[in-house]
Amino acid sequence: MRRILTVLLIVVGLGLMVVGYVSSAPWGTSSITDADPAFTGAPSVFLIGIVTVLAAALVYELLPARDDDRVE
Amino acid sequence: MVSDTKVKRSLPQGVGQFTPKWMLFTVVAVIVLIAGIAAYLYEASQGMIVTGMANTGTQGGVTWGLYVVMVEYFIGVSLAGIVLASFAKVFRVKALRPISRLAVLLTVCSLLVGVLAILIDLGKPIRGIINMLLYVRPQSPFFGTFMLVAVGVLLTSLLYLYLDGRRDAAYLADIDSGLRWYHRLWAMGYKDTATERLRHRRTMFWLSIFVVPLVIIALSTEGLVFGIQVGRPGWFGSLQGPDFLVLAAASGLANLIVLTAIVRKVLRDDYILIEHTVFNWMGGLLLAATAAALYFQIVELFTLLYATPGNERQLADALLRGPYAWIFWLQLALLTFGLVLLILQGVRRRWSVGVSVVASVAISTSAVAERYLTVIPSQTHGMMLPYAPGSYFPTWVEFTVVAGLFALGALLIGLFIKVFPIVPLNGMKADQEVLVDA
Amino acid sequence: MTKYAMAVDLDRCQGCRGCMTACKVENNTVEGNFWMYVFRFEQGTYPDTEMSFLPRPCQHCDNAPCVKVCPVGARFHRDDGIVLTDADRCIGCRYCELACPYGVNYFNWQKPENAQYTIVDWQDDSLDPVTGGLVPPYKNPDLDQLWGEEQRRTAGGGHDKGVMEKCTFCVHRVEKGLDPACVETCPTDALVFGNVDDPDSPVSQYLREHQTWQLLDEAGTRPSVFYIGGSPPSREVTEIERPKATV
Helix, strand or coil: CHHHHHHHHHHHHHHHHHHHHHHHCCCCCCCHHHHCCCCCCHHHHHHHHHHHHHHHHHHHHHCCCCHHHHCC | CCCCCCECCCCCCCCCCCCHHHHHHHHHHHHHHHHHHHHHHHHHHHCHHHCCCCCCHHHCCCCCCHHHHHHHHHHHHHHHHHHHHHHHHHCCCHHHHHHHHHHHHHHHHHHHHHHHHHHHHCCCHHHHHHHHHHHCCCCCCHHHHHHHHHHHHHHHHHHHHHHHCHHHHHHHCCECCCCHHHHHHHHCCCCCCHHHHHHHHHHHHHHHHHHHHHHHHHHHHHHHHHHCCCCCCCCCCCCHHHHHHHHHHHHHHHHHHHHHHHHHHHHHHHHHHCCCHHHHHHHHHHHHHHHHHHHHHHHHHHHHHCCCCCHHHHHHHHHHCCCCHHHHHHHHHHHHHHHHHHHHHHHHCCCCHHHHHHHHHHHHHHHHHHHHHHHCHHHHCCCCCCCCCCCCCCCHHHHHHHHHHHHHHHHHHHHHHHHCCCCCHHHCCCCCCCCCCC | CCCEEEEEECCCCCCCCHHHHHHHHHHCCCCCCCCCEEEEEEECCCCCCEEEEEEECCCCCCCCHHHHHCCCCCEEECCCCCEEECCCCCCCCCHHHHHCCCCCCEECCCCHHHHCCCCCCCCCHHHHHHHCCCCCCCCCHHHHCCECCCCECCCCCCCCCCCEECCCCCHHHHCCCCCCHHHHHCCCCCEEEEECCCCCCHHHHHHHHCCEECCCHHHCCCCCEEEECCCCCCCCCEEECCCCCCC
16 A cells, blocks of 8 residues: 555656656747747646655555555 | 753853854955945846846857856756765764754755855846746756756755754753744644654655765756757867756765865864864865866867867867867866875875865866856857957946845855754764754 | 748848847837847957947847757747747746757746836836826737637747747737838838748848848858858957946
8 A cells, every 4th residue: 555655756747757757848849839838827736746756655654554565 | 952941051062152253254255245236236127238248149249148158057056965965864974963953054045045156147137036937948958957957956955954853952942042043933733753764764764865866867857958059169069068057966975065064163162063074075076077077178178179260169268278268277287186186195194284274275166267168159159150259358238237136145154053053963972962863 | 832041142231230129129128138139249459450240139039059959848839930939838947048049048037027128217207298107118919919810828028037039030010911110110121021921021032132141141041141241259359338237
């Protein structure tokens, strides 16, 4: 449970970072809009990605112990 | 430690004891901080006209002044702390463990102050925060400054500081004191069972491994801010990133040495907690970093000497014998002086705290000067179009705000020391109260 | 397609700086800010000296360094070649000013109202018959409109404290089919403006008939301003007669 959640958070966080990064600026276009992100607030997705990855460490460490964890 | 019976113990390392000397320090720091805030409010109401800055070119000023110099300095200082702590953690360097928390604290505080300095430098600080969240573009190096440094590294360091202190917090939470609620909150239910301890160690290990590349990548973008600019003399170049990191390491270690010496003095009876060997370690590391920084300086000096006629030559003249010459040669002299002191100690294999502090102050001052020389002269001399040379001198507003930033950093560190043990308890001797192994 | 460009004929320029004044009047830029600037250069030692002039508007680069470094997309490049600043987006980091090799960016260091020229006391009631109460200070009403298909507040100067501004090629005039104020004013027709994608436009004809060079070609910025005659400024020249106005 703990491990699954941790890995999940890292994967989701990295995914969000990739999405946020790519959509923060549409590459290779030359229109007026190329100065703007694909959608307003795309950089926040990147930021949430960073926070999610870091949250993985918190979850791994702070998730209250349950019986199945004791077996480790 | 899990025992339910309350143990009669006092908080270690002077935590919770607000001594007169500490109060005096705090009052002074608060006064300087208030002065800084007042100066900034004055600036915010009048506009940045009250600073010494003006537009480059026809107005003959600099558009990035002392604030950006200090941003570069503070963010640079933050490098060494967390990297040193991670290094100690991963390679299990026992000697460095007593200062690992102080090191991470230095990273956190200097980053906070550095990020604040960025906001202070913006013409529209609040819009700056909002628009950074809505629109910040990866093509601009400020993406790195904002996303990687201000968010990534800062949050990671805070997380590191928090998680690393959790075990100690659990220990303190058992002690009846006014700060118990705080330590309980920090411990967040940590019981120090074998499983928990294993898990804690694992988290810290991986966090330590994760943080080093993050910090190096993030802080390199601070050098790139200048390195990718072709429009200014002396900026464009691939060395800006590494150069920034090397000087950052030196200035960070220098600040850490000074802080360690102060903390050691403050802890008085407990000073044995920080053994003399940490100065050997840090002195050696600072020696390496300073030597590398000096190497970069000399490489740069030679390049300047051979600058071809043109705007690069104008900049070189301004640096070597023009209006910036005294700063240039002074910072080179300070860096060399610091290095010589360190080498002398290294050769004799005797690291004195006093001499190390003197060397550190010299190196740190030299780092401020070097950041100044990176940012300022390229804006006043050797512009690509033949504008007449400009000049810049900071006003009292800028000096007061910067003093306020230093005061804020000192205040944060001072406060932390009084609410949490600055030397990790698990680094204590076995014959003392806390029997926790590393 | 439309692609705007400006031709600057240095053989015609007499350094009168009328364009600088026209720009100020049109765009209400604050004291000390010169979106259009005319260098006056001196070369040699007395009595063998030579003067030369170099008008320097924003070069409206196709590969604009300022657009690349802007962290929030306040500085952008339109398809028609005009590079503009969105006064409502700019956060005042001033990175564009440092990225620009030409030095065309001007920051509002204080409230623009406080930085207008104070040769005249605008509060003087006796001015009312002349100004019709439009001052202080006179503000071109077009400057607060939204322009272009992007519909952003990009025209004119003196918008707000703490934002960056620069030459807009007078976007508010160009959108109406007029020439920029500097071009309109130039008494010797040293400045020619127009659509280079239209082979019959005056600027196209002018550029076809003359040899051109570009300012700081080596910076790779691909400017939309073309110079004719004269020569690129060398390091031997000295800038003289800088404007006295400061921020």
